[in-house]
Amino acid sequence: MLNKVSRYLQEHNMLSDHNFIIAGVSGGPDSMAMLHILNKLQGEFGFQLAVAHLNHGLRQEADNEQKMVALACAGWGIPFYSETVDIRGLAAQQKKTLEEAGRDSRYQYFNQLARQLGADRIATAHHQDDQAESVLLHLLRGSGIRGLRGIMPVNGNLIRPLLNTSRQEIEQYITNHNIPSCLDLSNQNTEFLRNRIRWQLIPLLEEYNPRIKETLAGLADIAREENDALEKEMDTWWAEVVQEQVDGLYLDSDMISRLHPAYQKRLIMTALGRVSAHTDWSRGDVMRVWELLQQTGSSTTIDLKQNLKARKVYKQLILAHNFIHIEPYCYELPVPGVLTIPETGETYCTHVIDKNDLQSGEGATYIDYDHIQSPLWMRSRLPGDRYRPVGLQGTCKLKRLFIDLKIPQEKRNGIPILISEDEILAVIGYRVAQSVAVTDLTKNILVIKKARDV
Numbered sequence: 001m002l003n004k005v006s007r008y009l010q011e012h013n014m015l016s017d018h019n020f021i022i023a024g025v026s027g028g029p030d031s032m033a034m035l036h037i038l039n040k041l042q043g044e045f046g047f048q049l050a051v052a053h054l055n056h057g058l059r060q061e062a063d064n065e066q067k068m069v070a071l072a073c074a075g076w077g078i079p080f081y082s083e084t085v086d087i088r089g090l091a092a093q094q095k096k097t098l099e100e101a102g103r104d105s106r107y108q109y110f111n112q113l114a115r116q117l118g119a120d121r122i123a124t125a126h127h128q129d130d131q132a133e134s135v136l137l138h139l140l141r142g143s144g145i146r147g148l149r150g151i152m153p154v155n156g157n158l159i160r161p162l163l164n165t166s167r168q169e170i171e172q173y174i175t176n177h178n179i180p181s182c183l184d185l186s187n188q189n190t191e192f193l194r195n196r197i198r199w200q201l202i203p204l205l206e207e208y209n210p211r212i213k214e215t216l217a218g219l220a221d222i223a224r225e226e227n228d229a230l231e232k233e234m235d236t237w238w239a240e241v242v243q244e245q246v247d248g249l250y251l252d253s254d255m256i257s258r259l260h261p262a263y264q265k266r267l268i269m270t271a272l273g274r275v276s277a278h279t280d281w282s283r284g285d286v287m288r289v290w291e292l293l294q295q296t297g298s299s300t301t302i303d304l305k306q307n308l309k310a311r312k313v314y315k316q317l318i319l320a321h322n323f324i325h326i327e328p329y330c331y332e333l334p335v336p337g338v339l340t341i342p343e344t345g346e347t348y349c350t351h352v353i354d355k356n357d358l359q360s361g362e363g364a365t366y367i368d369y370d371h372i373q374s375p376l377w378m379r380s381r382l383p384g385d386r387y388r389p390v391g392l393q394g395t396c397k398l399k400r401l402f403i404d405l406k407i408p409q410e411k412r413n414g415i416p417i418l419i420s421e422d423e424i425l426a427v428i429g430y431r432v433a434q435s436v437a438v439t440d441l442t443k444n445i446l447v448i449k450k451a452r453d454v
Contacts (some may be wrong), residue, residue: 001037001165001169001173002037002040002041004164004165005037005041005161005162005165006041006044006045008153008161008163008164008165009041009045009159009161011090012153012154012159012304013154013332014121014153014154014159014161015045015047015121015159017074018046018047018048018119019047019048019121020047020048020049020050020117020118020119020121021038021047021048021049021050021119021121021122021123021159022050022051022052022108022110022114022117022119022122022123023035023038023050023051023052023122023123024050024052024053024054024120024123024124024125025051025052025053025069025105026053026054026065026069026125026127027053027065027066027068027069027182027186028125028181028182028183028184028187029170029171029174029181029183030125030126030127030162030167030170031124031125032069032072032174032179032181033125033162033170033173033174033179033181034123034124034125034161034162034450035051035072035076035078036173036177036179037075037161037162037173037248038123039076040079044119048119049078049079050078050079050080050081050113050117051069051073051078051080051081052081052082052109052110052113053066053069053080053081053082053083054082054083054084054085054105054106054109054110055071055082055083055084055085056085056087056102056105057084057085057086057087058087058088058098058102058186059184059185059186061098061182064182065182066082068180068181068182069082069256070082070111071180072179072180078310079301082114083109083244085105085109087101087102087105087201090105091103093438099192099194103243107122109392110122111157114157117326120157121157121158121159122157122158122159123158123159123160123161124159124160125160125161125162126151126160126162126163126239127162127163127166127167127170127330128162128164128165128166128167128213128214128217128265129162129166129167129198129213130151130163130446131150131151131163131213131216131217131220131422132150132196132202132212132213132214132216132217133197133202134150134151134220135148135150135216135217135219135220136197136201136202137193137194137197138150140197142282142283143282143283143286144265144269144283145223145226145227145230145284146223146227146269148219148220148223149220149223149224149227150216150220150223150451151163151220151369152224155245163217164217164401166213166214169302179222194287201234214434218441219351230262230263230266233263234263234266236256236344237259237267238267238270240252240255241255241267242255242267242271242339244274246295246325247320247322248266248275248318248319248320248321249271249274249275249318249319249320250316250317250318250435251267251268251316251317251318251319252315252316253312253316253317254294254295256317257293261290264290264293265286265287265290268286268289268290268293269281271319272285272289272304272308272319273328273380275308275319275320275321276306276308278306285304285305288304289302289310289317289319290300292310292312292325293312293317295312300312300376301323307321308321309322309323311408313325313406313409314406315406315409316406316408316448318408320392321439323410324346325413326380326410326411326413326414327343327345328343328380328382328413329341329342329343329344329378329379329380330377330378330379330380330449331377332375332376332377332378332381333350333376333377333378333418334350335350335351335352335374335376335446336350336351336352337349338350339378339450340347341378341416343380343414344414346414346416346451347450347451348378348416348428348448348449348450348451349448349450349451350446350448350449351446351447352369352444352445352446352447353444353445353447354443354445355438355442355443355444355445358438358445363429363449363450364437364447364448364449365418365426365428365429365432365447365448366432366445366446367418367425367426367432367436367437367438367445367446367448368436368437368438368439368442368444368445368446369444369445369446370442370443370444371424371435371436372420372436372446373420373421374420375420376419376425377415377418377419377420378417378418378419378428379416379417379419380413380414380415380416380417381398381412381413381415381417384397385397385398385399385417385424386398386424387423387425387427387433388433388434388435389401389427389431389432389433389435390431390432390433390437391434391435392434398417398424398427401427401430401431402415405430415427415428415429415430416428416429418448423435426448428434428450429450
């Protein structure tokens with residue numbers, strides 16, 4: 001079994017020279033076998049090893065289990081660290097199940113200890129049977145290919161050295177090497193879905209396929225490889241399709257619609273994970289957003305979990321926690337000078353140049369300085385705003401301009417309108433009025449530029 005684990009460590013590049021591993025050890029057969037194996041492999045791989053044990057305080061046996069792990073570590077010469085957490089209290093406080101609170105607390109402690117000791121790997125004792133259960137669990141929840149990967153052999157700093165080893169092999173190893181371990185009777189409690197899968201569903205499936213655990217573990221390997229291929233394909237599309245902004249993600253719906261539906265849904269799932277920092281998005285969540293993507297209309301919004309909203313606006317799909325509401329504003333614009341608009345957080349710089357010195361660039365607004373009256377003001381839009389942009393014979397409503405330019409509703413209040421004596425001179429960044437447009441006769445030009453474009 002040592003050789004099997006050693007090959008698996010190498011196959012998945014779990015270790016390199018001079019690694020420092022924190023082994024998460026509960027005291028059960030799985031984690032004690034892993035600890036014994038890692039201790040034996042230290043010479044071969046040259047890593048440093050320490051043990052982390054989290055006492056959940058849920059069972060009377062918990063303190064004895066902690067002492068047993070501590071004694072085993074002392075006998076094997078392995079540094080031992082432990083912490084006790086009131087999991088029941090945390091679960092109630094955080095509105096989680098005991099299983100969720102326990103898992104989250106374990107990984108939080110393992111990572112905290114790793115930072116404290118300077119460790120770069122955390123090893124957990126998940127094995128092939130756990131993998132089969134995870135695949136079934138995700139399958140029952142309607143997961144796609146990403147969920148069918150099950151438990152990852154390597155996930156960031158997490159490694160699972162026993163993932164290709166069966167529970168039967170582990171129990172035999174424990175017996176052969178006389179390794180101390182404790183049985184957690186809560187693992188028999190079929191109140192938990194995972195335990196029902198373990199003790200009820202898998203035995204039933206074994207009547208149809210005696211090697212169902214290996215088959216499901218193999219399915220996880222296939223799903224992991226195919227998911228990796230999809231992820232690499234998504235990386236090539238991400239920069240083309242998605243704009244990551246402070247207020248959320250903006251997806252180009254036209255570009256997405258040209259992709260295969262599988263890629264469309266994968267992009268949506270990836271975007272949901274990025275904007276929410278959560279990965280447990282189901283196919284149902286993805287389909288709701290995908291169906292929104294197919295809709296026509298100027299503005300449709302749906303509410304998702306994690307306090308997330310999705311909105312289809314013209315040719316954009318927007319994912320955000322809050323759609324921005326900008327209060328009305330009006331400020332005098334110094335020339336030359338700098339104006340920061342608190343309501344939008346944007347800063348604009350102004351200066352006057354001779355037309356012969358003009359070097360046009362993106363993002364700037366150019367106005368015939370000799371045709372304007374001071375003072376100048378920058379304000380948000382008002383109902384009924386009209387002006388005459390370059391190229392138009394008469395006036396038009398500002399609202400029509402925003403519609404034609406397909407500017408999302410929630411962004412319109414943030415676009416500065418330049419005025420003088422109640423006349424609209426420009427929609428900054430978009431259009432200039434005919435009366436102050438730069439022509440061949442212009443001598444001096446007012447340049448207005450957003451600070452980041454300067």
